[in-house]
Amino acid sequence: MVAFEVPAGHAPAAISAARTLGISGLMVTMPHKAEVIDALDDLTESARELGAVNSIYWSGEQLVGHNTDGEGLVRSLQLDRGYQVIGQRCAVIGAGGAARSVVHALAQGEASEVVVVNRTPERAEIAATLAGSRGRVGSPADIAEVDLVVNATSVGMGASADAVDPTPFDPGLLHPDQVVVDLVYQPLETPLLRAARRMGATAVDGLGMLVHQAALTIERWTGQEPDIEAMAAAARRSL
Ligand SMILES: NC(=O)c1ccc[n+]([C@@H]2O[C@H](COP(=O)([O-])OP(=O)(O)OC[C@H]3O[C@@H](n4cnc5c(N)ncnc54)[C@H](OP(=O)(O)O)[C@@H]3O)[C@@H](O)[C@H]2O)c1
Structure with missing residues (x-):
């Protein structure tokens, strides 16, 4: 995974770039969680109800926004x-x-x-x-x-x-x-x-929330459960 610094107001351009570059999935954070919605093809029920997306995955040809927070x-x-x-x-x-x-x-x-x-x-x-x-x-x-x-x-x-x-x-x-x-x-x-x-x-x-909201996304991308302890240790080190 890599971090892209996307300036406020540029979320749609970032999503368009992700489509072009063939990026497999994205995690989204402030200040883009609401703005990114218009650039997606579909939303899960929770993302729609919340009006906020922190997790994006492909479903066939569709780029879908979800919320795992x-x-x-x-x-x-x-x-x-x-x-x-x-x-x-x-x-x-x-x-x-x-x-x-x-x-x-x-x-x-x-x-x-x-x-x-x-x-x-x-x-x-x-x-x-x-x-x-x-x-x-x-x-x-x-x-x-x-x-x-x-x-x-x-x-x-x-x-x-x-x-x-x-x-x-x-x-x-x-x-x-x-x-x-x-x-x-x-x-x-x-x-x-x-x-x-x-x-x-x-x-x-x-x-714990930080790790698990990310783990839920990784699980969706890969179909595999990530190693929560390794993720938590890495997060703790970097914090
Ligand atoms: N652990 C995790 O995985 C995780 C995930 C997401 C967010 N977070 C953390 O959760 C916090 C909130 O994030 P957010 O995205 O929800 O922010 P947000 O949308 O900006 O909401 C901030 C909330 O804090 C209230 N607030 C701010 N300053 C206050 C003060 N001095 N006194 C009383 N209330 C105050 C605001 O009240 P008003 O409505 O009255 O303005 C608002 O309800 C941040 O610290 C963020 O880092 C953690």
Whole structure:
């Protein structure tokens, strides 16, 4: 795999080039996840519902866009931690692209409830609808009431190792029966995860989701399961 730096606004040109060059598949990241859609031939149901693509593969002559972000998180919880989301009450903090994908995947994984808590309530409404009847907009007080808390805001990104940076919500709401996931992976150890551990909760960093969302794409391209441990070790080294 190689990385292509594509300037904002040039996603369609990059897709056209991939067709010409016979590239076997692409992974897509910010800021192209929505813009790339118009250049593709088809979308999977999740990509269509989310309006965002992070994974592109060929189906015959058709270039198809898919989204593996949320499924990557659910898979990583299941395979790396033995944690099943089925029947769990969940809170997703944030309502951007990553949050929407996680909300959708938690509902697909049959979480009993998916509460969306976001700074901008209008965006929370849109995200919560992706969980259908399991979704609703909540307030920070809901965080104390759930089993699984997922930070899908960018708060904590770029924090230094000993930082006392703001966390996306008051960590005093957390307790030992909870699992707290921070999607932020730079740094892996965020102020929120440190605070969650202090409160006795189980803290999970964003590396597992990062690895599994990519592994799902590689599996689709090759028909083979990639070596998750090798991928995680490589990701950890490079981070
Ligand atoms: N581990 C992984 O594999 C993985 C995958 C994808 C993304 N991520 C990470 O997830 C994070 C979010 O990514 P994204 O693509 O969803 O970004 P995004 O679309 O820009 O959304 C950012 C979200 O963060 C909220 N936010 C930003 N600053 C805030 C603040 N100071 N206080 C409260 N809320 C704040 C925004 O709230 P408003 O709606 O109010 O603006 C929005 O809901 C990033 O750190 C990214 O690196 C990780």
